[in-house]
Amino acid sequence: MSNTPTLVGQQSDSLREAFGIAIAKVADNDPQIIVLDADVAGGTGAHNFRSSHPDRFVQCGIAEQNMVSVAAGMAHSGFKPFVTTFAVFMLRGLEQIRLSVAYSNKNVKLIASHPGLDVGPDGASAQCLEDIACMRSLPGMVVLSPCDALEVEAATKALANYDGPAYMRTGRSPCPSVYVSEPEFVIGKGKVLNSGDDITLISCGVTTHRALYAAKALEEIGISTRVIHMPSIKPIDKELIWQASVETKAIISCEDHNIYGGLGSAVAEVLSERPNAPLTRLGVNDVIGCSGEPDELAAKYGIDADGIFKSAKSVYEELLSHNDK
Missing domain, CATH: 3.40.50.920 (Rossmann fold)
Known part of the structure; x- marks a missing residue:
């Protein structure tokens, strides 16, 4: 089967780069997709979108709360905003995520790189070990955590076609491939x-x-x-x-x-x-x-x-x- 999981070959790709490449591809055929960045595009993979779609890349600076609010406003206007930053920084905007996105049921996708211990030597202050708990507790919020670069691409496509608030973890470090080809991704399925x-x-x-x-x-x-x-x-x-x-x-x-x-x-x-x-x-x-x-x-x-x-x-x-x- 084409989607049979494997670890043979040990190909390694970071999930953050996989997301950046995937969202740039998806946006080629969807002019409503906007990517918002908090001055960390080089670390989240969003630099790929910045290069391919500079007119739809919004640099918000180190102002995560404002970035989430801007994204909610864009969603209200019919766009499909993807908010990108490190997981620990995403939580800075938790109040805005709760009120402007979840409470208002806005079509905003929150994409967090650098989650968990995968942050590594950056240490405890950067290791976000609470994000799934925070996001899972918000009514209506979809929470995803794909396992390799191929599944990140499939999940990104699924999110682009999903109408509603969602949070997805990517990752900082290179990660072995689990799949030999892009798997089918269905929200709600293991x-x-x-x-x-x-x-x-x-x-x-x-x-x-x-x-x-x-x-x-x-x-x-x-x-x-x-x-x-x-x-x-x-x-x-x-x-x-x-x-x-x-x-x-x-x-x-x-x-x-x-x-x-x-x-x-x-x-x-x-x-x-x-x-x-x-x-x-x-x-x-x-x-x-x-x-x-x-x-x-x-x-x-x-x-x-x-x-x-x-x-x-x-x-x-x-x-x-x-x-x-």
Whole structure:
């Protein structure tokens, strides 16, 4: 199948550049698309749009609150504004996002690069580990976190055709390709990337390729592992989660985000409606991040492939011990 996930070849592209290239392409056929920048176009990938569509690129300067308000006004006038900045800076405009975008149900797309520990050596002040929680709590706000450059392109196209407020994470660092070709992207749907019957790993964003590595290692020691990539955190694919809770013995969520309010919380909310399998949430455990390379930080907080492997192995062994009693 053309959209079969793979890690073969280890091609690496940053999700931020993938977004910038994708939105420039989409805008070729959609004159209503506008991109707004807060003086960080070189870091968000928006420089690609600035080069190809300078007449539709709006430089707002370091004034994120104003940028969001300007975007809401543009949406009210019939345009399709894409607001771009780093995730931690996007939260500066949270009040305006809440009132001018979510409350008013405006067709504004918020695209945040540099989320989570992926920011790396910029340290705790720049590592936005709360954005999914903030955006997920806003009524009507779609929240997305694609896993590689190809899926970012597909998600960008989907957002351009979606009428309503939405937030999408991209990423700072190069990220291995999960797909061999551009996948179909449907808001509200997840994807099973690896089949398994013992445990399920549910991941999003840059953590998905790590979950796939962990699944391979788990299978080598006899633990059949299902990997569900959940790029749409809100709305979330309830049926896929419920199915996994019935067909596997445990579920582990994996995310580059605080365990409170993010993907793990969204999965827990779904499972609370139909409890079948225990859930373990892996993520940044309610602490402030620190400076370091992204892979080093992922290892420190237990969300690298080895950390996911160890946690999954521990959960599975605990299940076996309970069954033996």
